Amino acid sequence: MTTAVITRKWYTTAEVAEMLGFGLSKTKMLVLTGEIRSALTNAMTEELISKNVAALVKVRSARRTKRHPWSVEEARQFLEAASAAHDPLYAAYVLILVLGFRRGEVLGLTWENVNLDAGEITVQMQLQRINRRLVHDETKTEASTATLPLPEICVAALQRRRKEQDLSRQAAGELRSTNDFVFTTRYGTPFEPRNFNRRFMDRSARAGVRRIRLHDTRHTCGSLLAALYTPASPCRPFGTARSQ
Template sequence: MADVSRRCGCRDESGKVYGTTAATRCPQMANPRHGSWGFRFSAGSVPDPQPGAPGKTKRRYVQEWGYKTAKEAKEAREAAGKKYKGQGDRFFDKTTVGEFLTDWMDRQERQGELRPSTARMYRSYLVKDIVPVLGDKRLVKLTRNDVAGFVDSLRDAGRGATTVRRIHATLSSALSSAVKRGMLDFNPASRADLPDAAHDQVKVWGRDDTLRFLEAAHEHRLGDLYEVAIMTGLRRGELCGLRWEDVDLVEGRLSVRRNLVQVGNEVREGQPKTTAGERSVGIPAHVVDLLAKLKDRQDAEREAWAEAYQDSGRVFTYEDGRQLRPGYPSKVLETLVKRLGLPSMRFHDLRHLFASIQLDAGTPMAMVSKLMGHSTIAITADLYSHLMDDAAARAAEAAASWLRPSPAPVVEPVEGL
């Protein structure tokens, strides 16, 4: 390993940078404060990249200048030597964070690793948030402190806790891939200090508001869709993707096998959100009747539209048979809720309403989790634990009643009987 040395960037009268030998050295180097300290050491030989030089090699060096003292330069040299020894050729990888993230995202989309809507969200975070801040930095030099500063910048910019966590998760997922590929020794995004994203307690309609909504909704062709949503807990995309082949009116069951998502102006069919999302859901008798009547109505529409009918095979469609755009049921719901003056309700809240009805009826949390297609019961418990308070109180009273039943009422004898 070479010793540290001092040099400057001054040029001679011909415009050439002064050399390092006594004959070519800058005259001002006699001043110990002139120039800066640095180091340079050999890092072996590599194939010569120049055209026309097959089989030849060139020596590679690690060097860095700009230190004020020889001591600083020596400390930097030792640190660089240790890092080079640990990383080997990876030490010279000039791939930037931006280049790696772009390649990673392209690979994810090409291999179909992500749902279309998720891929679109990830790319948006990369382009708008991550790359502008960290993109120019070399991947091998990215540190936990760099990521911490990035997270702080998001919070300072007023981004919500949930959004910050999602952006960080995108970056962390990409960097985990870099570790697996041997481009990094560890994930610099791990152990980041992230803001808490506490769940707001789920608020849903009561029985009277629900019945009022359904009565008004059935004046619209999507009325059946909303009732099925409330009675089954299916997601919006699962309802829009439902086909008649997924419906068993004899057994009273729906099979959730697909999910429609809207990516920009394009509607794509994919798998349910989670592996647990592929499930079979029972439907009550009155919903079976609703769907049977809907099928008859759809047959009549098919006959009325004749050749113009576009048979998508979906359960819920436009009048001409086309599959629904997932955003459409949400817009109709918003319009109906405002017209009726009901408390605000998003489409996804109908899923919460289903959970509330089930838990209030005494359905075990594990069964509710399975019906909703949650990946774990912990997700269900986290969302709806506050809805269990009344059910827990009823269970406690039932247990107390079983252990110490109320005494039989004393009947006073009636005179004359």
């Protein structure tokens, strides 16, 4: 009876058997234990069982995975490779690595919030997939909204992106979707967050740098900014910042 309640509400019998038959990470164990406990609580409410035995199970919390962000040299190597390949997402990578933008903030960025003449950028919107829909909305908190000064490399990268986008629009004509997003697909549509992750991983492999999570690149931001503004830094200037 207990197994029937669990599998009917959350998993098929085959899925439960597979999870219990193979090694699970502590995080997955915590999730699974919580869902079983919830299922048995519902069963008690429906008077199908008299006791929730899962409430007696204790699973030790998983340790947080230690982050290993890129070094300044690795970040430089990645950006120079993206620039040399004329990657249309080069400016997005610059904003993430230099200013610490989140994925949603980059993909939700519109030209309305970019002032290249003043050298400023406003973080105000984000693009996320929620319930199978792409949602363009304000950032989660007021603290997340800010106007930031743009370092030279960011200005140059965004100027380059605008030129590329203008040329793409002229070539596509009426076939291209029209919107104000800074980063779009070749058809002018908003960029799918998961596809952005895939493009980042592919570019990392092509650049010959360590494979890390996109989110962890934000932790390189402070070191990279310091290198850009420190004359004695061993990190040489980025090529595209000089070429624009």
